[in-house]
Amino acid sequence: HWAQVIKDVSPPLHSELSRFLARLSRVLQGLPSLEVEKGAEVLRDLLEKGEQLEARARAEYNKSVGLLLSEVSSVRELLGKALSVSYPHDRFELEEGVKRLSEIEKQLQELRKAPAPFSPPQVHAELARIRALASQRLSEAVKPSEAAVMEAYSRLAAGSEHRLYLLHELVESISRRSGTPLEETLTTLYELSRKGLIKPLVKVS
Secondary structure (H helix, E strand, O other): OHHHHOOOOOHHHHHHHHHHHHHHHHHHHHHHHOOHHHHHHHHHHHHHHHHHHHHHHHHHHHHHHHHHHHHHHHHHHHHHHHHHHOOHHHHHHHHHHHHHHHHHHHHHHHHHHOOOOOOHHHHHHHHHHHHHHHHHHHHHHOOHHHHHHHHHHHHHHHHOOOOOOOHHHHHHHHHHHHOOOHHHHHHHHHHHHHOOOOOOOOOOO
């Protein structure tokens, strides 16, 4: 089962599982010719190896699905911002993107509950297409530097699990991600927050 599930998630691990299954098949075929104790020892070794491979496959699969769900959250945030600054006649494609994003999220949630074969590169490509659409609409509505900072902020927010940042840490991180100078990043964060396009929460202590 896991050999098929992991096929497009991790081709190297799929190959390792396939080799293990082929070896297992050969051993089982030759088992009747082995002494009982020797056969039991071989089966124990194979069982241990099989359990290790299954655990690795499960971990790799869950990691892949989790990363894609985080990407969904990031793209949804970006879509919401694009919708908030788009004119009515520009909203149709964005709204279609929202629908498609919901379908992808539902699919990933189902895959997390019941592991099944799927192609992470295909899902990632679809998310990249929706992200590019949202970024394009944003770039048309805000300055290029603002769009870059906003996208960097969205990616950071999606992957940070609501951790607290010191002000300089936040500015430096977004500056690196967006390729924007520190001073410009700080000013842009202020402008985006004032416009309601981002919501950095400040705790003074």
